[in-house]
Amino acid sequence: MIVKPRRDKAWLGVLPVLLIVAFSAVVPLMTVVNYSVQDVLDFNTRFFVGLEWYEATLTDPRFQAAFFRQLAFSATILIIEIPLGILVARGIPRTSKYTGLIIVLLAIPLLIPWNVVGTIWQLFARSDIGLLGVVLNSVGIDYNYTSNPADAWVTLVAMDVWHWTSLVALLSFAGLSAIPPAFYQAAEIDGAGSWQIFRFVELPRLRSVLVIAVLLRLMDSFMIYTEPFVLTGGGPGNTTTFLSQYLATMAVGQFDLGPAAAFSVVYFLFTLLFCWLFYTSVIREDDG
Amino acid sequence: MDKICRILLVSYGVYLLIPLYWLVMISLQANADIVSGFSVVPEAVSLANFTEIAASAVWRSAFANSLSYVLINSAISLLVAIPAAYVFSRYRFLGDRQLFFWLLTNRMAPPAVFLLPFFQLYSAVGLFDTPFAVALAHCLFTVPLAVWILEGFFSAVSRELDEMAHLDGFGFVEFFLKIFIPVNRGAIGVAFFFCFMFSWVELLLARTLSGSAAKPVVVVMTRTVSASGLDWGVLAAAGVLTVIPGVFVVWFVRKHLVKGFALGRV
Numbered sequence: 001m002i003v004k005p006r007r008d009k010a011w012l013g014v015l016p017v018l019l020i021v022a023f024s025a026v027v028p029l030m031t032v033v034n035y036s037v038q039d040v041l042d043f044n045t046r047f048f049v050g051l052e053w054y055e056a057t058l059t060d061p062r063f064q065a066a067f068f069r070q071l072a073f074s075a076t077i078l079i080i081e082i083p084l085g086i087l088v089a090r091g092i093p094r095t096s097k098y099t100g101l102i103i104v105l106l107a108i109p110l111l112i113p114w115n116v117v118g119t120i121w122q123l124f125a126r127s128d129i130g131l132l133g134v135v136l137n138s139v140g141i142d143y144n145y146t147s148n149p150a151d152a153w154v155t156l157v158a159m160d161v162w163h164w165t166s167l168v169a170l171l172s173f174a175g176l177s178a179i180p181p182a183f184y185q186a187a188e189i190d191g192a193g194s195w196q197i198f199r200f201v202e203l204p205r206l207r208s209v210l211v212i213a214v215l216l217r218l219m220d221s222f223m224i225y226t227e228p229f230v231l232t233g234g235g236p237g238n239t240t241t242f243l244s245q246y247l248a249t250m251a252v253g254q255f256d257l258g259p260a261a262a263f264s265v266v267y268f269l270f271t272l273l274f275c276w277l278f279y280t281s282v283i284r285e286d287d288g
Numbered sequence: 289m290d291k292i293c294r295i296l297l298v299s300y301g302v303y304l305l306i307p308l309y310w311l312v313m314i315s316l317q318a319n320a321d322i323v324s325g326f327s328v329v330p331e332a333v334s335l336a337n338f339t340e341i342a343a344s345a346v347w348r349s350a351f352a353n354s355l356s357y358v359l360i361n362s363a364i365s366l367l368v369a370i371p372a373a374y375v376f377s378r379y380r381f382l383g384d385r386q387l388f389f390w391l392l393t394n395r396m397a398p399p400a401v402f403l404l405p406f407f408q409l410y411s412a413v414g415l416f417d418t419p420f421a422v423a424l425a426h427c428l429f430t431v432p433l434a435v436w437i438l439e440g441f442f443s444a445v446s447r448e449l450d451e452m453a454h455l456d457g458f459g460f461v462e463f464f465l466k467i468f469i470p471v472n473r474g475a476i477g478v479a480f481f482f483c484f485m486f487s488w489v490e491l492l493l494a495r496t497l498s499g500s501a502a503k504p505v506v507v508v509m510t511r512t513v514s515a516s517g518l519d520w521g522v523l524a525a526a527g528v529l530t531v532i533p534g535v536f537v538v539w540f541v542r543k544h545l546v547k548g549f550a551l552g553r554v
Contacts, residue, residue, distance in 0.1 A: 004378060004379055007380075007381060011381055013371040013375030014376070016367070016371065017372040017391070024425060024431075025397065027409060029397070029405070031404075031408065032401060032402075087292070088300050090290070091295070102301075104539055105304065108304065108538075110485060111485055111489070111537075112531050112534070113490075113509075114489050115506050116526075119523060119524070119527055121307065123523075129314075129322055129326065162307065165300065169300075219396045223399065225400055225491075226490075226492060243400075247398075252496065264398075264400070264401035268398065272396055
């Protein structure tokens with residue numbers, strides 16, 4: 001480990017970043033906190049209401065329902081995408097003329113605007129014009145994601161797996177490529193099978209990239225808005241309404257400033273909490 | 289097990305391609321054909337949907353608007369992230385670790401939280417409905433990510449490079465512009481790719497911060513759905529067009545991309 005020299009003048013280098021982030025994150029966040037403790041009738045008439053909106057948010061049954069839906073969604077996609085991504089990454093040839101092509105192909109879903117992802121799946125899954133919908137119905141499965149909540153969920157999860165497994169796969173592939181060949185040779189001399197190589201050589205060395213992958217997927221799935229908005233619009237009923245969508249309805253649709261702001265703060269804190277819990281649990285394992 | 293992984297890769301690749309195939313197929317058909325009959329391989333194929341987009345002033349300006357805020361955002365992000373990543377990779381200073389982690393927490397803020405304050409903030413400073421509003425708002429997540437990625441790359445560059453340049457009589461600014469940045473052009477390419485990607489794909493903030501003048505392509509697409517009675521063909525064609533710039537960028541940085549992930553630190 002190289003020791004970096006200490007130099008407080010280096011602060012000058014981070015100053016521009018601080019200014020930009022202060023403008024685009026700190027000021028807006030303070031505005032939100034400010035609104036969250038006031039009842040805003042119009043921009044000149046407001047009352048201080050303390051923590052009333054927070055209480056209202058936490059006891060709101062629609063918030064609670066959206067929250068647990070959100071947890072179920074994030075858990076489901078993590079359980080599918082992380083193992084699948086690792087295995088797909090193992091399947092990518094390390095040094096072949098096709099490697100670059102495979103990487104570009106895998107990266108494509110990541111580069112599609114999120115509403116287009118929703119549109120693609122809408123076109124793909126509709127039971128009248130979509131390939132998936134028509135095929136499923138013609139083999140006798142009654143499938144209609146716009147009227148059946150279970151179908152809507154399966155479609156959303158399938159879409160997220162389609163959209164984001166590539167990120168896990170690319171990160172894992174980067175981690176795998178960084179393993180020195182000597183590790184594999186040593187394992188081969190010891191007579192390790194491919195499962196043992198995976199379990200004892202590859203998996204431990206993938207840890208740091210997997211931490212990034214889980215963190216990114218955790219926070220992004222927790223903020224998901226656009227894809228369900230386009231695909232299901234939160235329906236049928238409210239069965240696929242997640243936190244962001246509920247919040248957007250409240251803030252922009254109904255213009256309930258105070259409650260929406262309290263909701264925002266609670267939402268942000270929960271996202272931070274989950275990321276922090278995951279992060280510290282991984283770090284502690286490290287020490288032990 | 290190796291065989292299973294190879295099979296999974298191929299099946300996943302197929303799974304990726306089928307919806308994309310469907311998108312392209314729909315984009316090549318007239319709306320009447322899409323709605324009337326179902327077939328896996330269409331009988332009549334035409335580029336009519338694409339020419340309709342090319343001929344429409346609304347679509348053309350929408351693509352121009354999107355590209356301009358994405359490019360402004362990438363430029364701002366890289367401009368502020370490069371010096372920050374350099375000092376993070378070279379020095380220890382008061383509060384450096386806390387600052388680094390705090391930057392990342394901004395990446396964890398759900399954009400929906402910022403809708404309202406962003407709207408008011410950018411209206412107040414007169415940037416609402418210009419590409420600059422969206423570009424600055426997207427800095428919320430592109431700047432932390434760019435710093436994070438660049439720091440990983442810069443840390444991998446030996447400090448001897450800095451010292452050699454100093455011995456050769458280069459001043460700091462000259463060294464930075466003439467040696468350090470060219471040496472790290474791959475890293476900067478990767479950071480550009482990520483800024484481009486996350487700014488290009490975002491809808492919620494882009495929609496909230498643009499009125500009629502700076503309307504981006506993702507917004508025009510959602511309005512096409514509701515306004516003109518669901519023209520699936522045009523919608524699909526616009527979807528195909530939005531995929532192209534990203535593919536173009538990823539093709540140029542594909543070699544650095546994988547390396548960039550591996551070097552990034554948590």
